[in-house]
Amino acid sequence: MGGLLRDLLFDYTLRNVALGCAILGVTGGVLGSFAILRRQGLLGDALAHAALPGVCVAFILTGAKTPAVLLLGAAVSAWLGALLILAIVRGTRIKQDAALGIVLSTFFGAGVVLLTAIARSGNAGQSGLDAFIFGQAATLIWRDVATMGLLALAALGVVALLFKELKLLTFDPAFAATLGYPVGALNVLLTTLIVVAVVIGLQAVGVVLMAALLITPAAAARQWTDRFAAMIGLAALFGAASGVAGALLSATGANLPTGPLIILVATAILLLSLLFGTSRGVVWSRIRDRRSRRAALAAVPPPPPNSGGS
Amino acid sequence: MTTTEATLTERRSFRDTPAPPDAAPLDVRGVTAAYRDQPVLWDVSFTVPPGQLVGIVGPNGAGKTTLLKIVMGLMRPAAGQALIYGQPFAQARRWVGYVPQRGSVDWDFPTDALDVVQMGRYGRLGWFRRPGAEERRRALACLEQLGIAHLAGRQISQLSGGQQQRVFLARALAQDARLYLMDEPFAGVDFKTEQAILALLRELRAAGRTVIVVHHDLETVGDYFDRVVLLNGRLVAEGPVGEVFTRENVAAAYGGSVAFLSDEGMWGVVVADMDGAARSERAAANGG
Incomplete structure (x- = not known):
């Protein structure tokens, strides 16, 4: 364990992986909090899958695996996916959940086809693109982590600056509109921030599992608090903890994949939160219920002796 | 009554809400609206004079909520316009307070009553600025006015329906408006809350405010309101309750x-x- 902690500080690869996963955990936790409170948890899933064809197209166009270029392609493609979801919901009678499913599977399918086509083309240096499906955190180099860090700083900076506006948008968009806030533009902004969170996680956890990092830490955080700011802070903490723990577990030598381990750690945190969360955890709720029932019973006067037996 | 005057003076509200222009609080001119192909309002025109409690009454689907949405610029009419103090809503929003239907938000949102009431100040605060001690004080005063200051720190999902409705009214009060638009504030609240809301409406009127309420309970229209707007897609009648709220007009509105x-x-x-x-x-x- 001591060796592992020393490696965390001094081992180049492990340090990068852990830092990268922490960054994506924080961003996923913060933006995921907005997403699940808006009942848009699955939007992140659709957008993550929709990013895959963008990665492929960016590679086909440039022939290089520069992370910034690939991630830009991913962002554009995820964004188009978001617009398409909106267009389907607005322009047809198809509901949001079906629209999400359509965009998710269509874009992912297109991405897989493009991946196969790229692999067949025998292009040198194409190997490793399929890592975007399940992620490959071990390949993160300093340049990747720096890119992720900058994107995260930008996204979290916007959230900090517009915290009041985004909170109002999440709680009561119609009221926000009557106050004069441009609700349409703020919606687009929030979706863009979720796209950024997705893009940050693509290399490490991949398009299939990214949604879990948006949903799980935020859902766990909700079990501990009834305050929005605290929920966001806790979600960031849980996300970061999952990221670092996943990276460390993966480095213990069993050669297990980092991305899925991160998700499993996040899920473990969620399970503990569902049980022991101080706000909504099952255990505390039971204890509170029992206490109040006892208090209620104690307040009721005992029945008169002759009223028994019915 | 005294609480309102005290609170209003104490809040120095007249300093930061400039007086509106000398025009009718609400002037609806030939408004026609439709959802997709479904027409909802046809050529509705009426004018609301200041300092009145006005009920908008009509059967389900009569276009009551649609009319509110159009007045507040949340929906664009197919024809006509609604002017507030002689101006389009975008220029007049600082004089308007809004109470949406209670069911329009998710009360499971992680926040407390005080925080929701402070949202009424966001329009005044403008971009980027966070609510501070002053907003907190005003929000508490508004909760006080609705008799639920002791619930300020309560998580909103743990409030009763009536208390949630009072939180929404306190939020509108925090907007310090001249014209209040309320969508079914009396829906699904207990008798005590209904009386509290009614008392608030009368205090607002006494303070010279105009209040327009979408209302569904025909039995109370005569008691609660000065004027009534009877809607049924078309404007059936509009005017002082005593003159307009007649058997014939109500029958016409409800088909x-x-x-x-x-x-x-x-x-x-x-x-x-x-x-x-x-x-x-x-x-x-x-x-x-």
Whole structure:
């Protein structure tokens, strides 16, 4: 364990992986909090899958695996996916959940086809693109982590600056509109921030599992608090903890994949939160219920002796 | 009454809300609206004078909520316009306070009553600025006015329906508006809350504010409001309650599905399964 902690500080690869996963955990936790409170948890899933064809197209166009270029392609493609979801919901009678499913599977399918086509083309240096499906955190180099860090700083900076506006948008968009806030533009902004969170996680956890990092830490955080700011802070903490723990577990030598381990750690945190969360955890709720029932019973006067037996 | 005046003075509200122009609080001119192909409002025109409690009444689907949405620029009319103090809503929003239907938000949102009330100040705060001690103080004063200051720190999902409604009213109060638009504030609240809301409306009127309320309970229209707008897609009638809230007009608004319940001017919607013939007979008997 001591060796592992020393490696965390001094081992180049492990340090990068852990830092990268922490960054994506924080961003996923913060933006995921907005997403699940808006009942848009699955939007992140659709957008993550929709990013895959963008990665492929960016590679086909440039022939290089520069992370910034690939991630830009991913962002554009995820964004188009978001617009398409909106267009389907607005322009047809198809509901949001079906629209999400359509965009998710269509874009992912297109991405897989493009991946196969790229692999067949025998292009040198194409190997490793399929890592975007399940992620490959071990390949993160300093340049990747720096890119992720900058994107995260930008996204979290916007959230900090517009915290009041985004909170109002999440709680009561119609009221926000009557106050004069441009609700349409703020919606687009929030979706863009979720796209950024997705893009940050693509290399490490991949398009299939990214949604879990948006949903799980935020859902766990909700079990501990009834305050929005605290929920966001806790979600960031849980996300970061999952990221670092996943990276460390993966480095213990069993050669297990980092991305899925991160998700499993996040899920473990969620399970503990569902049980022991101080706000909504099952255990505390039971204890509170029992206490109040006892208090209620104690307040009721005992029945008169002759009223028994019915 | 005194609490309102005290609170209003104490809040120095007249300093930061400039007086509105000398025009009618609400002027609806030839508004026509439709959802997809479904027409909802046809050529509705009326004017609301200042300092009045106005009820907007009509059957389900009469376009009451649609009319509010158009007034607040949340929906664009197919034709016509609604002016607030002589101006389009975008230029007049600082004079308007809004109470949406209670069911329009998710009360499971992680926040407390005080925080929701502070949202009423966001329009004044403008971009980027966070609510501070001043907003907190005002929000508390508004909760106080609705008699629920002790619930300021309560998670909003743990409030009763009536308390949630009061939180929404306190939020509108925090907007320090001249014209209040309320969508069914009396819906699904207990008697005590109903009386508290009514008292608030009367305090607002006493302070010279104009309040427009979408309302569904015909029995209370006469008691609660100074003026009534009877809607049924079209404008059936509009004016002082005493002149306009007549049996004929109500019957016209509700398409004859309304029966006269008592001689004291009480009205009620007759529940569905009454035979059509019997219904019209009875309406005729009472009307004639």
